[in-house]
Amino acid sequence: MEEFLCTEDLCRHFGGVMATNKVCIDIEANGLRSIIGPNGAGKTTFINVVTGRLPASSGKVTFRGRDITNKPTHKLVKMGICRTFQITSIFQNLTVFENVRIAKQARLGGSLRVFSARKSLKAVTEQTWAILERLELQDLADQPAKNLAYGDQRVLEVAIALAGEPQILFLDEPTAGMSPAETQHISELIRGLADEISVVLVEHDMDLVMSISDVISVLHYGSIIAEGKPEEIQNNEMVREAYLGKEE
Numbered sequence: 001m002e003e004f005l006c007t008e009d010l011c012r013h014f015g016g017v018m019a020t021n022k023v024c025i026d027i028e029a030n031g032l033r034s035i036i037g038p039n040g041a042g043k044t045t046f047i048n049v050v051t052g053r054l055p056a057s058s059g060k061v062t063f064r065g066r067d068i069t070n071k072p073t074h075k076l077v078k079m080g081i082c083r084t085f086q087i088t089s090i091f092q093n094l095t096v097f098e099n100v101r102i103a104k105q106a107r108l109g110g111s112l113r114v115f116s117a118r119k120s121l122k123a124v125t126e127q128t129w130a131i132l133e134r135l136e137l138q139d140l141a142d143q144p145a146k147n148l149a150y151g152d153q154r155v156l157e158v159a160i161a162l163a164g165e166p167q168i169l170f171l172d173e174p175t176a177g178m179s180p181a182e183t184q185h186i187s188e189l190i191r192g193l194a195d196e197i198s199v200v201l202v203e204h205d206m207d208l209v210m211s212i213s214d215v216i217s218v219l220h221y222g223s224i225i226a227e228g229k230p231e232e233i234q235n236n237e238m239v240r241e242a243y244l245g246k247e248e
Helices: 043-050 073-079 096-108 118-134 150-163 180-193 206-212 230-234 237-244
Strands: 003-014 017-028 031-036 058-063 081-083 168-172 198-202 215-220 223-228
Touching (some): 017 043, 031 043, 073 081, 081 150, 096 118, 096 150, 150 180, 180 198, 206 230
Parallel strands (some): 031 198, 031 215
Antiparallel strands (some): 003 058
């Protein structure tokens, strides 16, 4: 498969602390790449640098052969690089439908006025419904986002990201705080998305990671210490030491 997002010796330091240390990752055009590691390993920092929320201290990020290092987030979104966050980021007082429709209008460059002419909103409305149906949110379309169960709010955040028509979608701990049933539901949705676009997942739930990932990259103290398929990572001694400590 095509390798279309790559980092070369990507670094980000905060004072004397190297949060991301010469990270080299090649992410392919489709499939699910998980990035795991102990707390403080630099996972979220890495995503923040790649998606333009933090500048790189050094190194390079390329997308389809184009240097995108330190490009602002809004330009990366237009290129198809989107993300979600550890903390839910939605318009709480708007309905599920309105949340996704606004994101779709922004993507298409249309007016954000609620009372725009019906014709001008027809395409946006149709595409919004398609996203809601894809993520099984259509029955909640008229509900204010603040009334949704926590798991449904996280799914809504993914729907908003999909409205940006991503080619690659970064998900930062999408199952944090979810019940087992909610985790199972969103994991199935994420796996389905990875059949069509590239998904990069940062997640602490190892059972989930091992069950849905195509490839796993392991960060430890800001550096990649292992990469491979789930079964390879499970049997990697360096990974075990990173999580459990070295046996005496």
